[in-house]
Amino acid sequence: GCGSDESAGSGSGKDGGKIKIVAAHNQTDPDNPYQDGLLKFKEVVESKSDGNIELEVHAGTIGTEESELVEKLKLGAADVVLVSPGFMTQTGIKEVDLFALPYLFDSYDHWEQVVDGEVGDKMAKIINEKSNNDFKLIGYWSAGVRHYYGKKPINSMDDLKGLTIRTQTSGVVADYWKQTGSVPTDVAWGELYQALQQDVVDSAENAYPYFVQQNHHTTDNGKYITETGHDYTTRFLLVNGNKFDEYTEEQRQIILDAAEASVKAEREALYKQEDEAKQKAIDEGAKVNEIDRQPFIELAKPLQDKAVKEMGVEDLLQKIRDAK
Amino acid sequence: MGFILISLFIILMLIGIPIAFVIGIVALLGIMNIPYIPELTVPMKMLNGLDSFVLLAVPLFILAANLMNSGKISEKLIELSLAIVGPIRGGLAHANILVSMMFAGVSGAAQADTAGVGKILIPSMRKKGYDTETAVAVTAASSTIGVVIPPSIPMIIFAGLTNASVGALFLGGIVPGVLIGLAMMIFIYFMAIKNNYPRYTRAELKKFLKLFVESFPALLTPVIIIGGIISGFFTATEAAAVASLYTLLISMFIYKTLKPRDIPKILIDTLALSSLSLFALAAASALGELMSYYQLGTVAQDFFSNHIGAKWVFILIIIAFFLFIGTFMDAIPAMILFVPVILPTALQFGIDPIHLGLIVVITLAVGLVTPPYGLCLLLSAKIGNLSIERSFAAVVPYIAIIIVVLLFIAFFPDVAFYIPKMINPTLF
């Protein structure tokens, strides 16, 4: 079935006729929470529109790189995409990096309160304005809370001294890890299993559903998990604002409703998977320990202050801290 | 629409438009037909398709092979191979195969081996009384081992497409590569007895040792590359860079066969060869983009689960399909286009990506000697000054040999994985 049924492209929303929406995330694993979220999106959109809006979900098929998905969104080759703050900064909107700061949030409650509240609205506005309406934020998803995992458990910050850690190698995140005494190292995600296995890198950091799915917890350099909880991650659910404005009032409402439902579905799926993945890791022999986060949080504060000053969002940081 | 695009593809190809451009043109027209995908996706995807760290290994492995040829290291290896297998009947042909296996340990591609070895061995085989057909066929067929024994550019591309580990694929290629070489040597042995091919007198031990010592720095290259990758000392891309640097250093300072003034030409040759295959890759990325909007992966998955339940039928279909594609397309664009389509089905059948990778890479290696687009056969026929038709007829038995080994690996994967599992049990 090629081509002949494509006459109703998504540009033709104005007349209220049928439209097609291409929704994409970059994870090829069908069990990823992103997939739950977008499938919910599809379900709500299609049922509420009585089938007048068709939604196609791409799980990594039109891009496994977030940068590519952002480009496609801007061009209109994708209508709904999911992006992390790190990749959004590439588009020149440096304020979004706020959400990538280490130890910004201290729990999911805190995180939800912030992104679903005033700060979240403000950030949505910044993204929309700075991108000239190329990007419109319609929901905040999460990719889990990130922890350290490596060849030995961390009981105090001193234990990190000299350890190589696979993490971002530039920006505030890299600066933070350097200050802990560890050495940020660049390893591609696809090669990380082997790198941990063969002692190329001493440790890494990520959220349970992601590194357990890749079996990192079964490697020599990945089996000690210390719950540093340094990043309650934020993901942006974006649509192309210019295209969105062309839809009818009714279509817009349906999309916004669907976005809301997808936010709920994705977060629920993620929280559930996080518990399951942690249990799986423990069952398969990984050792999990908790740690007093206070010294780590203290270390992050001056870096946060400096970073928000450069981004010009000191007020937002204050609001996030006040929400604790 | 699909039918129109496929017809257009065939017509443009037949009237002589370069294949990489045919791929690009079809991608552009297909995307023009989908209103919600803007046309500038085509050039964007061409660039994005190249924006991958693993691909950097392609020109680097080509550079290493070019340096081996220019530095006359291939000649050293030929001498050594002759000293080892020369005394067997059909010694020159055996040496041709053995040197290709050694060369394969350095080179990630096959053409450089055909060129380097063919230029020397095809004329000398003829001089010693082999018929041109045999000389051309052995040279072409044995150089396909270059992409089976690691390092291997197609394996790197496959790993990039599927997130499979390059190290595991490389290890998996060793046994099939050696098996193909040995099977060809057995075939040559019987041919040699039948046709009374000449053999060489055994080299004196002293001479043999001297040759071995001289070749030692060159023979070390595969050890550095494979060892480095498997031990995690460097990535595939870095290994390629190290291999080039190492080859450059030994040919300049140990063999003293390379002068600084030779380098620009080597760089130009490297750029030429790599930009040809990588431009085809870029164009294929654009066409692959079009195909992914049609979600062909899901289509294939549905088709196989509804109509074909058996794993072995699926494997045979994959082999037949890539044998066909390989006759008119390079391995790299062929994988870019079709691996994403077959991968979901393969996973559903429980086929390990590493196993799938070996099947696909070896199958596409056959494409190097099947006309019309069989680069190694074309090159070898040109060196031997033999028509494509006669060259192809001569190479058919060797193709059969490769396919037998391929089927063996396809249905008894443990054979290929036995050694790698011993070296590193956790890789699989």
Place this chain on the structure above:
Amino acid sequence: MNRFVKELEKVQLTLGVIFLSIFFIVIMIQITTRHLGIPVIWTGELANYSFIWAIFMGAAVMVNRREHFNFDFFLKRLKGKARILLSIFNDLVLILFTIAIFYYGIQVVQKFWDYNWTALPEMKMGYVWLSIPIMGGTMIIYTLSHLVNHVKSWKEKGAGE
């Protein structure tokens, strides 16, 4: 025209070789620094982008040298004017496609000029995207010169018959 094309090819080939050398050196730096434990973060991006420039410049030069692989058995069967006519047709097809690459390439450059590199935020993505219209533009020039030569020989054949 022919002389200009020759000069252009020389410049472009040199550019390609320079980018190839840059990416080779950068990768060496990356290996060295990583094993010394000094994280150098910009090497990956710089290596990738010089590689892309090298390949695109090389691909354009290969158009001029007609090295991109094509099947010529049909072309070879044709004789005289028919063969030249088909060559002219093929040139026109290539020109149309390369014009599209050039035109859409310029649009890409405009749209994404201001995006920045990840590790080197002061560098613009525009510097990378620019390789597309330059490849497309030079491919147009090379193919045009092939077209001119084909038309010339068609005219000569016409006078001869």
